[in-house]
Amino acid sequence: MAKVIIDKMAMQRALTRITYEIIEKNKGIEDLVIVGIKTRGIYLAKRIANRLQQLENVEVPVGALDITKYRDDIEHDSAKETPTVVASGDRVSVEGKNVILVDDVLYTGRTIKAALSAISELGRPNSIRLAVLVDRGHRELPIRADFVGKNIPSAQNEKIQVSVQEIDKRDAVEIVNK
């Protein structure tokens, strides 16, 4: 059984609000870089960047981060590879920038920890802030999001499923009972 917690309209509103909050907290959008964590975080990052561009008429660089290799809770066969933050094929520099890290769901915090290590290998940003569409609780690390679409208190055995139009052909956040 899947129950829709955030529908299309609510998701649009959440991203809109996060966008405005980024402008508020960041005091503008200078030196902003938005980095989406694969897979759905990337699309959310792009949407936030699009919104910023609509409002401010400035193109904000968007990077994509694949952190599978950085998860300390996943065993790897290979040695660590150098992480990359890529925007339309080109590398995006994070040096001295204000980075907004974007993910769909904040859960244990391990993904974010991995993302932070990956970014720190790339350079030294001025600041890193975290935006998530859903915060479902159950943190295992001292990590907190700066921008949250919606807090969804959840049980461990529930699954939070985020669908985005770009790959899932619809926008929704659902709770699925395993």
Added chain:
Amino acid sequence: MTKRYLILEDGSSYPGEAFGALATTTGEIIINSNMMGYQESITNPIYHNQIIVFTQPTIGNVGINHKSYESIVTSIKGVITREYSDTTLNHQHKQSLDTFLKQHEIPGIEGIDTRELAHRITKKGTMKASIVDVDDEHAFDQLNATVLTNQQVSQVATPKPYPNPGNGFNIIVIDFGLKQGILRRLDERDCNVVVVPWDTSVERILSLDPDGIVISTGPGNPADLPKSIIKTIQSLQTQFPLLAIGLGHELFAIANNAKVYKLETEHHGSNHPVRKIITNQVIYVSQAQGYAVDYDSIDRNTLITTYIDLYNGTVQGLRHRDYPAFSVQFSPDGEPGPTIASDIFDEFLENIGSQRR
């Protein structure tokens, strides 16, 4: 049938047949091009002291019903239509528009070439008009001599605070001539609402422990209101999530150093495409405005323009860069008109939720 006249400041006279009260009145004449919802328009306090010309050719069709009031007192100065149609039946409790207007001492005239009037007013702009028994020289002299009040807000806003209890966020609505659609939308979202008079002090508002502030719609020119209002808004916007609508939007703009000007022709309808800039989406909303925020006067370091009317280029929405405070010129509650923008109330409440996290 009683023959009466609508006379205009430009010297023109329109004979027609009376309905409603037989009162002689003077007000500003405006065109309302909504295709439905005459009751909502007639009872909207924004039209205080105005004479409404409906371009929809027939009004009165569905009588008056308790769900469509935008205020319980109505204070417009007249209703002009091509045709009034009385549809009340004896066995129904429904009131007719005619009875309603009589009770509120508002005159109506039917049988007027409202299309010609629309052409005239669109071309010449807003002007004074009277509804009179005789269109003689004396009537025109009276009309020209009449100075319309600029104290509309104090005439229509509530003099005392009143609550509309709910279980959700505590919302303080500052009433400048509130339309009830705003209260309905907050009620649907289970807000605990307290409506306070327009001149309530910041201290008094703080003592009510607000979660968020709504600055309401209302009649007239924002420049006619005392500067203390601007100070109140400047203070509140730094402390609470804030939503300002209509006249409230104009005041919010002034509080953030933008200028407001009078439109040559007022716009009262819901057919203009309005672009929501952040998503580039075009929507149709309920608009009723005689003033607009001057786009060029907006300090881009303070305010972000969020909505724009694609037809006449007027600013339809603003947001503060530093605080979760935003405003819309149109009526997001609809009534009459599209309700697509009613999720602005959700946006407002989610701002509150985000602040309290």
Added chain:
Amino acid sequence: MINQNINKVLIIGGGPSKVGQENELDAAVFQTIVSFKRVGVKSIVIDDNPYSIATTEIQPASAYIEAVTLDNVVAIIQNEGPDAILPTLGGPNAIKICQKLVEMKILAKYSVELLGLSKAALKLIGNPLRFSQLMKEVQEPIISSTIVHSNAEAFDLVRQVGFPIIVKPVLSSINSRRTICNSFDDLEIALSESFTDSTLNRCVIEKSIVGYKELSIIGIRDPNGTKLIINGVEDIDAIGIHSGDSIAVSPIQTITDSVYQRLRKATLNIMEQLEIIGACEVSFALNPDNNDYFVTKVTPNYNRGFALATLATGYPLNYVTAQLVLGNGFADIHLPHAYAKLTTFMEPLMDRILIRIPLWPFDSLKTVDQHLDQSMKSIGSAVGIGRTVEEAILKAMRSSQFNPRDVLPNMEELSDDEMISQLIHPKASRILVLIEALRRNYPVEDLSELTKIDPFYFKRLQKLLAVENLVVKEPLTEESLRTAHRRGFGDGMLAAAWQTDLDKVRYLGKLKNSVPTYKMIEPSAGEEAHSIRSFYSSFERENESHQLSDRSALVIGRGGNRLGPNSAADYYTSEVLIQMHRLGYKTIIMNNNPNSVSLSPQLSDKQYIEPIQIGAILNIAEIEKPAIVVVPGNRHYLVRQLRQYPDLKVVVLPPDQETGVTLPQKTSFAMNFFVTKDESRFINTVKLASGKNHELKDISHLAFPYAIDDDKLAGLITDAKELISSSYWKGLVQILVLEDQGLFKVVGIRPIRIIETIFLNRISNVNWIKMLVKLYTNQLTTEDLNKTFKNLSFIPFAEMKPKFPFIDLKVDQEVGSTNQEVGAEINLDPPEDE
């Protein structure tokens, strides 16, 4: 942004007109071709409707005059390799074909893009299961039917949905029985009967919505997802009478704004879910007691409703839709200069009322059950536009009178019993019965209860009756005249009521300055500066219509469609407009049929939506002072009236056949001639066939060529010319010949009728309507004539067969007469075995 990959589009035509489909599809195809052409996109059209302006006006190479079938469409795709296909303008048949093309993966195979409909929308049409799925997705209520196995189940269900409900047995052994129940007692009886009837011992229970208001809303959406509402229509008659048989009103009059906004929102949500690009109609049933509604139908393809919306609002729906399907957004579309800026983007406003009254074929088909019910029986309609509901109703009634006399019939002879029966079980005379009931002082509440018609409309009709009383009581006074004019009464009606002549009434009107003012039909309620040339009359202060030109041609349209060669006549009217314009006249059309092709804005320079009555014509002539008034088709009464005004240069095309024709009972074939004052030239022979023994009145089946040997033909031509020279006919003249056991005899003479003229156009390389128009405006030179006949050529074979509405109207008849035709099909492929 326009899709650069689309350069060539196959448009599927609607085929022959039929019940529920007149020329509106052809008009839409024509306007789409014009719109495509503006941006350099080529159109290809398939249609076998001989009365199609679209296939006439398009480049000959791009018109496929073939039956609209799957095989033919596939063949065109293979031959032409179009980039895209547009199935939305060809009615249900085009949709079915396109559904097959998608299923069979033919579009994918030939990389043909589907325009105007998403796959989801395409699949939706004609598929109730899809429809209920869609409504579930958008969370909109529909009338669901539930199968029950027992009384207990049925009772539980009914407690939920409430009465009234309909009970139907599943797989009934008898005829499909539907029982409406209003109480548990009714339900118990119906269930016991239905369970017995059902071979499966099951029943279907469905909420009954008979008596609900029927409303429809048309929206339009662009590729960027911007959606706006074009127009809403309310049926005066409640659900229980087919929407096509109901009097319709636009804009919606009897619901509150908050209810309307719910319907509006539902319409837009459905369009978004279906990813409609272009227009879409959503129909609703609304319970007037509690304002609950159900979505009853979603129509994403062109139908009558779209045509009505265009006429009512002045929004250029066809033009815009054509641009949208090519990929343009509202902001990208360049409209002709007549429209104010951003018109495509603004929600249309109406400061007028349009009312449509259906026309039924009961005069021509006596055996049809004349009661109006859930199956559509009307074959046409006429509209009235006015500034008030009364004005619009009366003008619609004047426009729907069968004869052009200006008087309202009354129903005095109807007994009270019969009247009550007709109030509950309405017939074609619906509106007259409603008026008569009010005349007899039936209370509005009772009438509303009996008929389920909103009291609002009875109050409006009462107002009309009050005006009628005034007119009768105070003949020829200024007060009566002015009041009557403003409520839609025609001068002819007043003349009849006052037992005087029309001219006297008109004189009084001028004397007292009660003259019509014309209002522009534009989509901004007077707020924007449009210069659209489409008008209707009212009697108000401001007149917006002025003389168009000192060399204009006023063409009198056919009005509402009826059985007989009416869709042909509308086509003929359009051709006259085109030819008159080419000859340098500014053309003005007067018509009131929302489905006519002749009202397409591209076909004339100015349009008047008015009753086709002498008074209204004279009023327009007063403003326009036309150089010529053209009356296409035979309308004896009207023409006689017009000829009383010698200032009007009236030309009747084809010439009036009231006198001077010799018509035999039987005939075999016809010889066609073109006749000028100096000479007559032979054109061709056409075989005339009919189901009944060559009787002339039944002939509408035409075939070309008619084989006859040259000697015999030469002799007949000589005889024919002799007959022609002794007649006064000019232009296209037809000699009728009877073959009897190898002997040929000239048996008749007449002007070539409309359908035969069109057939002649279709089979030869000459536009004969152009020739006629030239002749009648004295612009045909001998050189023209020589050139035409020197180059005259014919296609090898053609036949044109009539279509009759017998099956649709459940008439037990196979062979029909000319005046029972509803349309025709043309076939250019020679039969294989000959």
